[in-house]
Amino acid sequence: MDVLAINALLNRVVFGLEAKFVFLVVGLVLTVALGFIQFRRLGVIVSETLGAIRERAQGFGGQITPFQAAMVAIAATVGIGHFVGMIAAILAGGPGAVFWMWLGYLLGMATKFAEATLAVHFRRSYTDGTVSGGPMFYLSRGLAARFGRGGALLGGAFALFAAIAAFGIGNLSQAGAVGNSLQSAFNVPPAITGLGVAVVVGLIIGGGIRRIAAFAQFIVPVKLLLLALAIIPLLVVHAAQIPAALGQIFASALNLQALAGGALGSYIAMINAGLGRGIFANEAGLGSAPIAHAQAQVDHPVRQGFWGVAEMLVSLAVTTLVALTFLASGLWQREGVGTAPQAAVTLFQAHPSGVGDIILALTLAALAFGTMVSWAFYGEEGASYLFGEGIRWPYRMAFVVIAFVAPIGGFGAFIDVSDTLNGFMAIPNLLALLLLAPLVAQLVREFFQGEPWRPPKD
Amino acid sequence: MLRGNLADFPLVGLLQMLFSTGRGGALVIEPPPLLGSIYVHAGQIVHAQAGELTGARALTLLLGVRRASFRFEAESPPPMATIESGGFQTQARLAEEAQAWQSLRHLPEDWTQVLRVNPKARQGDLPQSEPHLLQSLEGRSIVEVLTREAAGVLEAAQALDGLFAAGWVSAKPRLLLEPTLLVVLALYGSEEGVAYLDEPLYLQWSRQIKQGFHIRIGGHSGAGDLTFIPRPRPNFQSRLGLYEKDLRKYRLVRGTQVEVWPELD
Numbered sequence: 001m002d003v004l005a006i007n008a009l010l011n012r013v014v015f016g017l018e019a020k021f022v023f024l025v026v027g028l029v030l031t032v033a034l035g036f037i038q039f040r041r042l043g044v045i046v047s048e049t050l051g052a053i054r055e056r057a058q059g060f061g062g063q064i065t066p067f068q069a070a071m072v073a074i075a076a077t078v079g080i081g082h083f084v085g086m087i088a089a090i091l092a093g094g095p096g097a098v099f100w101m102w103l104g105y106l107l108g109m110a111t112k113f114a115e116a117t118l119a120v121h122f123r124r125s126y127t128d129g130t131v132s133g134g135p136m137f138y139l140s141r142g143l144a145a146r147f148g149r150g151g152a153l154l155g156g157a158f159a160l161f162a163a164i165a166a167f168g169i170g171n172l173s174q175a176g177a178v179g180n181s182l183q184s185a186f187n188v189p190p191a192i193t194g195l196g197v198a199v200v201v202g203l204i205i206g207g208g209i210r211r212i213a214a215f216a217q218f219i220v221p222v223k224l225l226l227l228a229l230a231i232i233p234l235l236v237v238h239a240a241q242i243p244a245a246l247g248q249i250f251a252s253a254l255n256l257q258a259l260a261g262g263a264l265g266s267y268i269a270m271i272n273a274g275l276g277r278g279i280f281a282n283e284a285g286l287g288s289a290p291i292a293h294a295q296a297q298v299d300h301p302v303r304q305g306f307w308g309v310a311e312m313l314v315s316l317a318v319t320t321l322v323a324l325t326f327l328a329s330g331l332w333q334r335e336g337v338g339t340a341p342q343a344a345v346t347l348f349q350a351h352p353s354g355v356g357d358i359i360l361a362l363t364l365a366a367l368a369f370g371t372m373v374s375w376a377f378y379g380e381e382g383a384s385y386l387f388g389e390g391i392r393w394p395y396r397m398a399f400v401v402i403a404f405v406a407p408i409g410g411f412g413a414f415i416d417v418s419d420t421l422n423g424f425m426a427i428p429n430l431l432a433l434l435l436l437a438p439l440v441a442q443l444v445r446e447f448f449q450g451e452p453w454r455p456p457k458d
Numbered sequence: 459m460l461r462g463n464l465a466d467f468p469l470v471g472l473l474q475m476l477f478s479t480g481r482g483g484a485l486v487i488e489p490p491p492l493l494g495s496i497y498v499h500a501g502q503i504v505h506a507q508a509g510e511l512t513g514a515r516a517l518t519l520l521l522g523v524r525r526a527s528f529r530f531e532a533e534s535p536p537p538m539a540t541i542e543s544g545g546f547q548t549q550a551r552l553a554e555e556a557q558a559w560q561s562l563r564h565l566p567e568d569w570t571q572v573l574r575v576n577p578k579a580r581q582g583d584l585p586q587s588e589p590h591l592l593q594s595l596e597g598r599s600i601v602e603v604l605t606r607e608a609a610g611v612l613e614a615a616q617a618l619d620g621l622f623a624a625g626w627v628s629a630k631p632r633l634l635l636e637p638t639l640l641v642v643l644a645l646y647g648s649e650e651g652v653a654y655l656d657e658p659l660y661l662q663w664s665r666q667i668k669q670g671f672h673i674r675i676g677g678h679s680g681a682g683d684l685t686f687i688p689r690p691r692p693n694f695q696s697r698l699g700l701y702e703k704d705l706r707k708y709r710l711v712r713g714t715q716v717e718v719w720p721e722l723d
Binding site: 044047048051052054055058060297298299300447448449450451452453 | 641643644645646647648649691692693694695696697699701712713
């Protein structure tokens with residue numbers, strides 16, 4: 001068995017249906033442990049995040065504001081998976097996949113909340129005012145009492161997976177998507193796109209987290225605006241079919257008669273496809289977003305946890321709108337609609353602007369580009385955890401070089417391996433989330449009793 | 459140049475001396491509690507100014523000042539005439555008003571002090587005219603109340619004196635600390651009346667004040683100035699943490715920028 005075959009096997013394990021159920025179980029355990037916080041405290045969550053949007057420039061001192069940290073995370077999370085990935089899920093699982101996606105999101109909110117909370121609680125602060133945090137820190141510091149050096153080893157493993165995965169799924173895939181989009185819409189040669197992407201990414205990540213946050217604060221609204229321009233006119237075009245589309249989602253997901261009638265295979269395919277989006281599109285449990293949330297200068301970790309839930313709400317809104325548009329268009333039932341990217345192109349041919357292909361290309365390029373910049377930071381944090389501060393600039397240079405060559409293509413094998421490593425990130429992360437659930441519950445209790453945050457001591 | 463302090467040379471006596479010598483010029487009263495001037499010409503008062511007030515109201519206010527530096531600037535011409543001849547210059551009228559001021563035994567001499575309304579004050583127990591006054595006193599200085607009260611300077615002073623005598627109000631020295639702009643942040647819990655400040659700011663104020671203090675919040679469009687018990691909290695830079703109940707009670711919105719300053723307990 002060669003390396004690629006082993007990778008394919010491992011990939012099926014970490015992204016398979018069983019793995020998805022593990023994510024769901026962790027989300028359920030956290031939901032219960034935290035007293036159904038994403039539902040019971042929804043009012044507080046909205047008021048602390050969307051309701052506090054005018055405080056976006058106001059931090060508590062330090063590097064970046066809680067809002068900016070959330071923007072960095074959303075820039076990474078809301079990507080091509082929300083668009084083409086959602087269409088692929090419906091093509092694979094039918095309308096019922098959306099229901100399972102929603103379930104994944106609802107439980108994943110507790111997961112993302114716990115991740116962001118723990119990331120702030122266990123982060124390291126340095127004398128120059130900078131901080132570093134994320135699963136590698138809550139693994140090593142949070143599990144030290146229980147596992148000794150075992151926690152540090154798990155943290156190291158997570159950091160290694162993140163540092164390598166960033167080059168593949170965070171760079172090659174994204175820069176490749178930017179190249180494809182610009183080539184198909186504007187006939188831009190991939191080499192030119194590569195040069196442009198490399199220069200811009202280099203300029204942004206060269207400025208560290210402050211510049212990345214400033215960029216995220218710009219690119220996230222651009223992404224959302226482009227998505228709105230892309231989706232809402234299509235929703236209007238297919239408005240009459242939206243109620244039927246919603247009906248199809250529930251009818252398909254709750255069609256237990258079909259299940260009894262021997263359609264178990266297709267039902268499992270529906271769950272698999274839906275959960276895939278409900279878990280991996282928002283990255284809850286993978287451990288990537290908490291690296292960004294850890295950067296927020298905030299008075300209490302729970303307050304940043306709320307931004308984790310807000311990130312999920314934004315992601316949920318985008319995937320749901322895409323799903324409704326695609327279902328209402330009826331394309332998912334049409335014979336020969338082709339692959340997900342082909343279906344997306346067909347969908348946009350009905351765009352009332354008449355330039356649907358250009359809007360689609362720009363949207364995909366913006367989605368991919370934002371994801372890329374945030375992942376550069378995630379990878380850099382992982383590398384610096386392993387090799388110290390000195391690795392930051394070499395890592396950035398390597399990231400820029402790969403961004404330059406990515407649009408040319410031909411890196412499929414590396415992307416596949418990095419995809420598997422991205423899945424591996426979840427293993428230590430989910431373990432930490434389960435073991436530290438009582439601590440998160442305690443932090444929540446203290447926060448709602450008005451008590452101050454007491455950072456852990458080494 | 460004639461100069462001194464009103465504590466040693468009461469204003470009525472000074473004016474009588476100026477009238478008797480027939481000297482013209484400006485008697486300037488220096489702050490605190492306020493900048494005032496009385497212009498005398500040919501044995502008559504022609505103009506008076508005290509802070510924002512002019513004319514007879516200004517002169518009445520200045521007659522109540524018991525302790526302030528003064529100087530006489532001879533031959534200084536009046537900028538305008540705000541007091542008609544035959545009006546206030548009547549010595550009997552001056553003496554009458556000075557007498558009225560002297561009878562106010564409970565009004566503090568230091569008019570820069572800040573008024574605090576007794577939280578247990580019940581409007582039902584007060585004379586009909588005073589509940590309105592009582593509501594407007596909290597956090598204002600005595601001189602501010604005397605200057606701005608529409609009822610008249612002496613009437614306001616008499617009302618205040620009555621409130622002091624009855625224990626409805628008290629006065630505390632104003633701290634010379636600049637207000638700090640802070641952004642309101644919601645805290646969750648069951649407490650009320652407590653406000654959290656960033657630890658370094660709290661310690662700075664504690665060191666400067668060296669005794670118990672509370673904080674006052676102003677500069678928002680809600681229910682006027684508010685006072686809270688301050689407590690320090692780490693990682694709270696540029697924020698003012700208030701409990702949900704207080705936010706609701708005073709219709710304060712998180713994210714609002716407010717002026718916060720300390721006051722002595």
